[in-house]
Amino acid sequence: MMQLNVSLGERSYPIFIGHGLLSDGAVLRGCLQAQDLLLVSNTTVGPLYAELLTAALPDRRIVDVRLPDGEQYKTLEYVSRVLDVLVANRFGRDCTVLALGGGVVGDMAGFSAACYQRGVAFAQLPTTLLAQVDSSVGGKTGVNHPGGKNLIGAFHQPVAVFSDTATLATLPPRELRAGLAEVIKYALIFDAVFLDWLEAHAAELLALQPEALAHAIRRSCELKADVVRRDEREAGDRALLNLGHTFGHAIEAATGYTQWLHGEAVATGMLIAADMSARLGLLSDALVSRVRDLLRRFDLPVQAPRIGAQRAFDYMGVDKKVKAGRIRLVLLENLGAARFTADYSNDALQATLAAHFG
Amino acid sequence: MMQLNVSLGERSYPIFIGHGLLSDGAVLRGCLQAQDLLLVSNTTVGPLYAELLTAALPDRRIVDVRLPDGEQYKTLEYVSRVLDVLVANRFGRDCTVLALGGGVVGDMAGFSAACYQRGVAFAQLPTTLLAQVDSSVGGKTGVNHPGGKNLIGAFHQPVAVFSDTATLATLPPRELRAGLAEVIKYALIFDAVFLDWLEAHAAELLALQPEALAHAIRRSCELKADVVRRDEREAGDRALLNLGHTFGHAIEAATGYTQWLHGEAVATGMLIAADMSARLGLLSDALVSRVRDLLRRFDLPVQAPRIGAQRAFDYMGVDKKVKAGRIRLVLLENLGAARFTADYSNDALQATLAAHFG
Numbered sequence: 001m002m003q004l005n006v007s008l009g010e011r012s013y014p015i016f017i018g019h020g021l022l023s024d025g026a027v028l029r030g031c032l033q034a035q036d037l038l039l040v041s042n043t044t045v046g047p048l049y050a051e052l053l054t055a056a057l058p059d060r061r062i063v064d065v066r067l068p069d070g071e072q073y074k075t076l077e078y079v080s081r082v083l084d085v086l087v088a089n090r091f092g093r094d095c096t097v098l099a100l101g102g103g104v105v106g107d108m109a110g111f112s113a114a115c116y117q118r119g120v121a122f123a124q125l126p127t128t129l130l131a132q133v134d135s136s137v138g139g140k141t142g143v144n145h146p147g148g149k150n151l152i153g154a155f156h157q158p159v160a161v162f163s164d165t166a167t168l169a170t171l172p173p174r175e176l177r178a179g180l181a182e183v184i185k186y187a188l189i190f191d192a193v194f195l196d197w198l199e200a201h202a203a204e205l206l207a208l209q210p211e212a213l214a215h216a217i218r219r220s221c222e223l224k225a226d227v228v229r230r231d232e233r234e235a236g237d238r239a240l241l242n243l244g245h246t247f248g249h250a251i252e253a254a255t256g257y258t259q260w261l262h263g264e265a266v267a268t269g270m271l272i273a274a275d276m277s278a279r280l281g282l283l284s285d286a287l288v289s290r291v292r293d294l295l296r297r298f299d300l301p302v303q304a305p306r307i308g309a310q311r312a313f314d315y316m317g318v319d320k321k322v323k324a325g326r327i328r329l330v331l332l333e334n335l336g337a338a339r340f341t342a343d344y345s346n347d348a349l350q351a352t353l354a355a356h357f358g
Numbered sequence: 359m360m361q362l363n364v365s366l367g368e369r370s371y372p373i374f375i376g377h378g379l380l381s382d383g384a385v386l387r388g389c390l391q392a393q394d395l396l397l398v399s400n401t402t403v404g405p406l407y408a409e410l411l412t413a414a415l416p417d418r419r420i421v422d423v424r425l426p427d428g429e430q431y432k433t434l435e436y437v438s439r440v441l442d443v444l445v446a447n448r449f450g451r452d453c454t455v456l457a458l459g460g461g462v463v464g465d466m467a468g469f470s471a472a473c474y475q476r477g478v479a480f481a482q483l484p485t486t487l488l489a490q491v492d493s494s495v496g497g498k499t500g501v502n503h504p505g506g507k508n509l510i511g512a513f514h515q516p517v518a519v520f521s522d523t524a525t526l527a528t529l530p531p532r533e534l535r536a537g538l539a540e541v542i543k544y545a546l547i548f549d550a551v552f553l554d555w556l557e558a559h560a561a562e563l564l565a566l567q568p569e570a571l572a573h574a575i576r577r578s579c580e581l582k583a584d585v586v587r588r589d590e591r592e593a594g595d596r597a598l599l600n601l602g603h604t605f606g607h608a609i610e611a612a613t614g615y616t617q618w619l620h621g622e623a624v625a626t627g628m629l630i631a632a633d634m635s636a637r638l639g640l641l642s643d644a645l646v647s648r649v650r651d652l653l654r655r656f657d658l659p660v661q662a663p664r665i666g667a668q669r670a671f672d673y674m675g676v677d678k679k680v681k682a683g684r685i686r687l688v689l690l691e692n693l694g695a696a697r698f699t700a701d702y703s704n705d706a707l708q709a710t711l712a713a714h715f716g
Contacts (some may be wrong), residue, residue, distance in 0.1 A: 118511045147443075153476045154512060317448060
């Protein structure tokens with residue numbers, strides 16, 4: 001088992017990474033002192049792992065809530081149902097909410113914890129690679145709105161994250177690849193050496209080779225924890241993590257959040273961002289090709305849906321990265337180096353959108 | 359015009375108290391830099407003051423939202439509607455939400471601001487005495503749940519509070535008295551000298567004498583700001599502000615949040631807390647009588663509804679002040695001195711409930 005620490009003053013918390021953590025009562029009990037636990041999962045993950053976890057914490061009162069599985073249920077309405085369960089069971093301020101599942105469960109359980117009695121503790125038990133390397137680290141919680149993704153939410157840090165790599169065995173291969181897209185993202189933004197390593201170990205990762213997975217998760221969490229520590233409230237560097245997300249949001253919103261997995265949209269979004277960086281003279285065409293080849297090696301999509309440049313632009317406009325009406329974007333200056341900026345030509349943006357969405 | 363400062367590090371903010379502040383463009387512009395403003399009010403206050411405020415800020419884009427008037431609309435559903443307006447108008451992270459109205463508007467506008475894009479700025483423009491002395495100071499925002507009051511919410515500090523005493527001229531007398539109940543509360547908890555002053559100036563306050571009102575608001579805000587500064591997240595001293603609230607919540611919940619004003623329930627709740635303190639030997643019977651007389655002088659209710667002790671106890675149980683199943687209460691050690699404790703005999707609590715609710 002490995003342990004990392006996310007340093008955020010009084011909101012610091014540990015991340016544990018290991019095989020079989022969900023049934024490791026000693027590790028779980030070390031960080032979860034509450035008597036009353038609300039276990040939030042969904043109808044896919046709950047049947048696989050809820051019993052294991054409950055058995056590892058026999059001395060606690062655990063109330064089990066299972067949400068329907070899917071991003072389309074990440075709404076205020078379902079958060080409201082989770083809150084109903086907390087109230088109905090008379091949970092006090094000293095309870096802890098456990099998020100067992102992927103990013104959707106984590107976002108909803110975390111936002112429920114943030115809102116219940118103006119904030120109770122929560123812990124993440126991510127069971128997808130995406131959640132293990134991304135959404136379980138950093139304290140972002142929330143739900144979607146018909147007008148845009150993650151428009152409603154809160155910053156609420158977990159008290160601990162337990163990433164059990166054994167759970168990846170039950171993950172559909174397509175979701176594994178979507179998680180690897182986020183791993184690639186960290187490398188593209190921060191770490192060219194890690195990018196080389198990913199190019200060399202694609203086959204092992206896709207084959208779920210345990211040591212390769214553990215290394216990829218650990219390095220991703222380190223890179224994310226480091227940027228969250230520097231910029232908890234997303235005023236600066238943390239915005240770099242949105243590489244590929246603004247274009248990706250347009251893909252997800254245009255397709256109703258149902259056809260593309262988040263990581264798939266981010267993968268294509270990163271390629272679009274790389275292409276736009278090349279159009280602005282920041283990145284060579286050869287490096288854009290290297291990004292495309294890497295995504296293909298991980299069997300990730302590289303072509304956005306042909307929804308038209310104007311519609312893509314409209315969907316980008318409701319994104320949170322708008323500052324005084326101007327869309328700010330994360331662009332690449334090199335592989336392993338990114339910038340967040342509103343300083344680009346509109347012609348380059350329009351040409352990029354036309355090439356990928358037109 | 360007076361100015362106080364609530365010292366909370368990077369979340370510090372000013373409170374302005376004065377006659378005619380809502381039309382004082384210079385003061386408003388000094389604290390409200392955002393171009394996009396969402397003006398949240400209700401169908402009672404909006405028609406009285408929204409135009410005044412809009413005229414004072416002619417260079418801004420102001421979107422006007424008017425909620426139905428009443429505590430029964432303080433729900434997640436109506437917060438969801440406010441969020442819909444923010445999304446529909448494509449407000450970015452740099453917008454500011456303005457709360458123009460009483461505590462209900464402040465709670466809902468503040469919680470909407472806390473949730474929108476994981477937190478945007480908001481400012482309070484309280485138009486009731488209760489909101490001016492209580493809910494606009496301290497950063498508590500949120501909504502009710504059928505299972506209990508304020509069970510859903512966030513701590514979100516305003517960027518500024520503008521308390522215009524001229525607005526009290528349009529306040530129904532019953533609401534003025536409910537606000538004075540909270541003023542009495544600060545005196546009972548913290549300041550015996552202020553309590554003497556209130557006993558001596560009851561007539562002037564009820565007659566809306568401007569200097570008396572300004573003194574009462576200023577001293578109340580000072581006392582509240584001081585305790586919020588010491589304990590922003592309500593881990594300690596801030597809980598003292600709940601004097602009368604646990605008993606008061608039972609009154610409000612049992613009557614569906616419609617028959618009693620919050621301040622009225624708190625008034626009766628404070629008398630019940632004083633009575634229980636006397637039963638525990640903390641306070642003399644003479645001081646309990648002094649509390650009762652003072653409340654009567656302000657024409658505030660001193661008799662709880664006869665809902666029965668058991669029902670009152672049940673409603674207290676879902677209150678946020680439960681710690682590991684035990685109800686903690688604010689009790690009086692003297693006039694001007696309170697304690698927050700779970701160290702009391704159940705017999706005294708049951709006798710108190712039987713005497714007031716039985």
